[in-house]
Amino acid sequence: MRALSEQLSHGALAALERRLPALTRLRAPESLPLRLGMRRIYVLPTRFGLFFAVSVFAMLLTALNYDNASALILCFFAAALGHNALFATFRNLHGLRVESLRALPVFAGEPLLLRIELCEGEGRDRDALRLHRGSVEALFAVPARGRCEVELAIPTQRRGIFPLGTLRIATSAPYGLFVAWSYLHPDTALLVYPRPETDGPPLPTIGEQGEITTARRGGEEPEGLREWRRGDPMRLIAWRASARADRLLSKELAEAASAEVELRYEELSGLDHEARIARLTRWVLLAEREGRRYALRVPGSIIPPGHGPEHLDRCLSTLARLPEG
Amino acid sequence: MSAGQRLLLDRRGELWCALLVAGALAPHFARLHPALLVVLGTLFAGKLVLSWRGVGAIAAWQRLLLVGAVFGLVVLVHGGGAPRDGGIALLASMLVLKLYETHRVRDARALAGFALFSLLGALLLDSSLLLNAYALAITTLIFLALRDFADLGPGRQRSRPRAFPLGLRATLVSSLAALPLTALLFVLFPRLPGPLWGAGIIESGRTGLGGDMSPGDLRELLIDDRTAARVEIRAGAMPDEGNRYLRGPVLWDFDGRRWSRGAPPPRMRSPEPVPPGAPRILYDLSLEPSDRHWVPALDAPLAAPDGLLLDRDRVLRSREPITRVQSFRLESARTGGGLIGPASASERARALALPEGFDPRSRALARRWMSEAGGDARGYIERILRWFGEDFRYDLAAPPLGRDSVDDFLFSTRTGYCEHFASAFAVLMRAAGIPARVVTGFHGGYRNPIGDYWIFRYSDAHAWVEVLLGDTWVRIDPTAAVAPERRTLGTELGGPALEGVFGLRRSLAMLGDWIALRWHRLVLDFDHLRQQRLLRPLGIEETTWRELAFLIALILVLSAIVGFALILRGGRQPRTDAALRAWALLGRKLGRLGLDRRACEGPTDWIARAAAALPSAQAELWGFAERFVAARYAGLGARPGEELLEAVRRWQPPRTSRLSRAAN
Numbered sequence: 010m011r012a013l014s015e016q017l018s019h020g021a022l023a024a025l026e027r028r029l030p031a032l033t034r035l036r037a038p039e040s041l042p043l044r045l046g047m048r049r050i051y052v053l054p055t056r057f058g059l060f061f062a063v064s065v066f067a068m069l070l071t072a073l074n075y076d077n078a079s080a081l082i083l084c085f086f087a088a089a090l091g092h093n094a095l096f097a098t099f100r101n102l103h104g105l106r107v108e109s110l111r112a113l114p115v116f117a118g119e120p121l122l123l124r125i126e127l128c129e130g131e132g133r134d135r136d137a138l139r140l141h142r143g144s145v146e147a148l149f150a151v152p153a154r155g156r157c158e159v160e161l162a163i164p165t166q167r168r169g170i171f172p173l174g175t176l177r178i179a180t181s182a183p184y185g186l187f188v189a190w191s192y193l194h195p196d197t198a199l200l201v202y203p204r205p206e207t208d209g210p211p212l213p214t215i216g217e218q219g220e221i222t223t224a225r226r227g228g229e230e231p232e233g234l235r236e237w238r239r240g241d242p243m244r245l246i247a248w249r250a251s252a253r254a255d256r257l258l259s260k261e262l263a264e265a266a267s268a269e270v271e272l273r274y275e276e277l278s279g280l281d282h283e284a285r286i287a288r289l290t291r292w293v294l295l296a297e298r299e300g301r302r303y304a305l306r307v308p309g310s311i312i313p314p315g316h317g318p319e320h321l322d323r324c325l326s327t328l329a330r331l332p333e334g
Numbered sequence: 335m336s337a338g339q340r341l342l343l344d345r346r347g348e349l350w351c352a353l354l355v356a357g358a359l360a361p362h363f364a365r366l367h368p369a370l371l372v373v374l375g376t377l378f379a380g381k382l383v384l385s386w387r388g389v390g391a392i393a394a395w396q397r398l399l400l401v402g403a404v405f406g407l408v409v410l411v412h413g414g415g416a417p418r419d420g421g422i423a424l425l426a427s428m429l430v431l432k433l434y435e436t437h438r439v440r441d442a443r444a445l446a447g448f449a450l451f452s453l454l455g456a457l458l459l460d461s462s463l464l465l466n467a468y469a470l471a472i473t474t475l476i477f478l479a480l481r482d483f484a485d486l487g488p489g490r491q492r493s494r495p496r497a498f499p500l501g502l503r504a505t506l507v508s509s510l511a512a513l514p515l516t517a518l519l520f521v522l523f524p525r526l527p528g529p530l531w532g533a534g535i536i537e538s539g540r541t542g543l544g545g546d547m548s549p550g551d552l553r554e555l556l557i558d559d560r561t562a563a564r565v566e567i568r569a570g571a572m573p574d575e576g577n578r579y580l581r582g583p584v585l586w587d588f589d590g591r592r593w594s595r596g597a598p599p600p601r602m603r604s605p606e607p608v609p610p611g612a613p614r615i616l617y618d619l620s621l622e623p624s625d626r627h628w629v630p631a632l633d634a635p636l637a638a639p640d641g642l643l644l645d646r647d648r649v650l651r652s653r654e655p656i657t658r659v660q661s662f663r664l665e666s667a668r669t670g671g672g673l674i675g676p677a678s679a680s681e682r683a684r685a686l687a688l689p690e691g692f693d694p695r696s697r698a699l700a701r702r703w704m705s706e707a708g709g710d711a712r713g714y715i716e717r718i719l720r721w722f723g724e725d726f727r728y729d730l731a732a733p734p735l736g737r738d739s740v741d742d743f744l745f746s747t748r749t750g751y752c753e754h755f756a757s758a759f760a761v762l763m764r765a766a767g768i769p770a771r772v773v774t775g776f777h778g779g780y781r782n783p784i785g786d787y788w789i790f791r792y793s794d795a796h797a798w799v800e801v802l803l804g805d806t807w808v809r810i811d812p813t814a815a816v817a818p819e820r821r822t823l824g825t826e827l828g829g830p831a832l833e834g835v836f837g838l839r840r841s842l843a844m845l846g847d848w849i850a851l852r853w854h855r856l857v858l859d860f861d862h863l864r865q866q867r868l869l870r871p872l873g874i875e876e877t878t879w880r881e882l883a884f885l886i887a888l889i890l891v892l893s894a895i896v897g898f899a900l901i902l903r904g905g906r907q908p909r910t911d912a913a914l915r916a917w918a919l920l921g922r923k924l925g926r927l928g929l930d931r932r933a934c935e936g937p938t939d940w941i942a943r944a945a946a947a948l949p950s951a952q953a954e955l956w957g958f959a960e961r962f963v964a965a966r967y968a969g970l971g972a973r974p975g976e977e978l979l980e981a982v983r984r985w986q987p988p989r990t991s992r993l994s995r996a997a998n
Contacts, residue, residue, distance in 0.1 A: 047898075057443045064447045068454050073526045077658050078858045079461040080454050083469050085519040087450060089512035090477055092890075096897040097508060136500065137485045137493040148487030150494045182493075183501055184477055185443065185484035 038196035058186035137182035168203035348385035358449035361456035546594035558792035570615030580630035582775035590692035620661040685769030700765035728817030769802035913965035913975030
């Protein structure tokens with residue numbers, strides 16, 4: 010019954026929004042920052058608002074029936090307060106600015122921590138705001154002339170550009186009689202890396218031409234020092250030597266040079282598309298952790314050998330964006 | 335949008351609920367049986383402790399037990415009483431018990447709705463200005479609580495845990511803003527022409543003049559100093575003190591103990607004529623609720639206004655019981671009690687009837703004295719009044735009377751008050767063959783100098799007798815023969831004796847009564863007719879539902895426009911930052927010296943240039959620059975900017991030499 014009524018109201022809303030595209034939440038994604046203006050805020054009574062209206066109406070009938078002036082005054086006062094609540098609810102949302110939206114990339118299956126920054130510039134405390142995305146909800150308040158960063162942990166399933174879809178910012182404050190809401194459709198692109206294989210073969214190394222051999226572990230003993238190169242992991246920096254030389258020097262591990270690894274999509278012929286991506290993801294992470302230089306070759310792109318967070322991100326992003334099998 | 339569905343209350347929310355229940359029930363306390371009041375108070379305190387300790391729900395069987403016990407108590411102590419009090423007791427019990435199952439935001443909101451109903455109930459029973467103000471204050475409190483409930487999120491989170499009370503100022507402002515709309519709705523909202531359902535169910539619980547009288551009935555009334563009726567003279571003069579009677583029901587029938595109105599004289603016959611030449615008086619009578627039909631009027635009302643009936647013996651009755659303050663514009667003839675009664679044979683017989691087998695000694699006495707007076711009714715009446723004055727005592731603590739109440743009174747107790755005297759006197763009249771009827775009403779009253787009107791209190795309730803002499807009903811007040819000063823009894827506020835210490839208190843009481851009267855006239859009397867009179871100048875002749883609905887829609891549209899205009903005004907960019915305004919001002923001041931800021935310059939570059947040109951003001955200028963940067967970028971709030979603005983305002987740029995200007 011409730012599901013039906015919700016379905017009906019959603020259907021009606023959708024129809025209305027198709028008729029009035031200017032008001033619609035179905036409009037194209039927009040870029041931040043944006044201000045919640047009059048034309049994008051919807052207000053409807055809540056269930057409690059309807060209960061309140063019915064109660065006041067019943068009280069009004071009673072007062073009219075007994076022709077009791079002071080009872081009438083009480084009814085009209087309650088009705089007037091309810092009427093003011095409509096505007097108060099609207100004002101609680103109106104003029105709020107959505108400044109930015111960001112999230113660090115996560116691996117598929119991990120929750121995406123969405124951070125949305127809101128900014129109040131009109132000198133009113135904004136209480137009891139709710140940000141929804143699907144069934145995920147966060148409760149927050151924005152102080153007058155202040156900012157607030159809201160976090161939403163959104164579950165992810167698949168790699169790739171995360172379809173953020175519609176966010177709903179709503180409030181039934183101050184009195185719970187009305188709910189005002191607005192839809193946000195930010196165009197911010199959020200990336201979800203592929204889920205790495207949990208357990209798999211170790212990192213391949215390139216021995217002979219094109220052959221994959223199992224790599225020996227890179228020697229931990231420093232063989233010598235070389236100039237620090239962009240991308241060298243922190244633990245490779247020879248701090249003492251760097252201090253003496255007055256420039257950054259990196260330890261050169263015994264196998265670091267020889268253990269440059271190229272990770273190739275085509276070599277993993279025994280697996281399906283997604284499994285290959287998962288394995289490549291794991292290898293990329295492994296190579297990065299072991300401080301080795303690695304290259305990635307997938308259909309459509311070749312990433313030359315490199316190392317470091319930027320390189321890692323580039324590789325993972327490339328893997329994330331690979332078209333579906 | 336199912337917010338509030340499964341949201342749970344926190345401790346603060348539960349305490350809010352308790353506060354609402356206490357606030358909404360407070361006006362009913364006086365109507366609750368003391369035992370019930372104690373039990374509910376204990377339950378309430380218990381719930382407070384539970385909430386404070388953070389104990390959640392009590393078990394279902396415990397709740398059930400509580401409900402059973404409390405409702406049992408209600409039936410026990412209120413079962414036999416007035417249904418109104420029983421209803422209030424049930425309402426109060428339900429509200430208090432509801433606290434024990436209020437754990438969710440939804441329950442709390444429902445409770446807020448019930449609290450409103452409780453306030454409505456209180457106002458239906460008592461429409462005083464004070465209670466009305468209280469109800470509006472509690473309504474504001476309810477909205478403050480709603481605000482608190484709306485702040486709760488899943489898992490008892492709050493968006494602003496530390497703010498308490500949340501939005502007090504905003505809620506107060508909203509309440510103030512609601513007042514004009516309330517007033518408009520009150521003036522314009524169409525009233526029902528008549529009740530939709532029986533309006534008599536709710537009794538005011540006030541005492542009033544009954545349609546009958548037996549010794550002892552008025553006693554409660556006579557010690558009640560509350561106002562019963564107010565009279566504002568519009569034209570003519572108020573009768574002097576001895577003749578200031580508000581004439582209520584006339585009682586014709588006597589059963590040995592009880593005087594009753596019986597079947598009122600048929601209304602279709604014309605009312606008893608008023609003596610020609612009697613002066614007229616036009617006045618507004620406003621009656622406190624009495625739950626009765628009687629409208630006691632001065633002497634002889636000439637006509638019945640809408641909604642009232644005029645009986646043949648010139649008793650005014652309302653069609654509906656008077657359960658709320660009501661006012662009537664009346665015109666009376668100041669007859670001094672005399673009505674011409676060419677009573678028909680049946681009326682005369684009724685006014686002479688005495689029950690058989692009661693009061694034999696009184697009847698014998700009446701016959702003997704009448705014959706001794708030689709049939710002269712006036713002489714006989716004077717003898718009785720003289721007897722009353724000599725041998726009888728006025729005392730509210732009258733001893734009880736036996737079966738032959740009049741015999742007991744006349745020959746043994748000889749102590750009583752108006753009822754005893756009126757009853758005994760009327761019996762003595764009838765026994766001597768003089769038609770007589772008992773009248774109850776009010777006598778005396780006092781003038782309130784504030785507002786210049788007359789106040790009759792319940793303690794002014796009185797009973798007297800009308801006897802038919804010749805063809806005229808003549809008012810005879812036997813009590814006056816015993817205690818001419820009886821009007822000072824129990825009249826702590828009205829008595830002339832109590833000046834001095836009580837002077838201030840009395841003045842305050844008079845002021846309070848005047849405010850109550852204004853409240854009655856301005857608000858409580860505002861009905862369909864007054865609404866029409868008010869709207870006529872606006873071109874609305876007939877206030878039909880349709881036109882008023884249109885007016886109300888118009889008001890709502892206008893208020894929506896005002897509301898949105900306020901929002902848009904608030905939504906405009908706020909006044910420019912004080913620091914920026916200070917900077918602009920500095921720009922204008924330096925601009926006059928040809929040192930205005932170039933678009934490409936940052937604040938520091940500009941000041942460097944200005945300082946170079948104005949070496950004497952160097953220190954101040956660099957000070958401004960430093961403060962500007964701090965105000966703009968250090969995030970210290972609005973204060974530094976405002977201080978800077980003030981400093982720049984006070985700053986006088988030095989008079990520059992031609993040279994430095996040229997150098998620029």
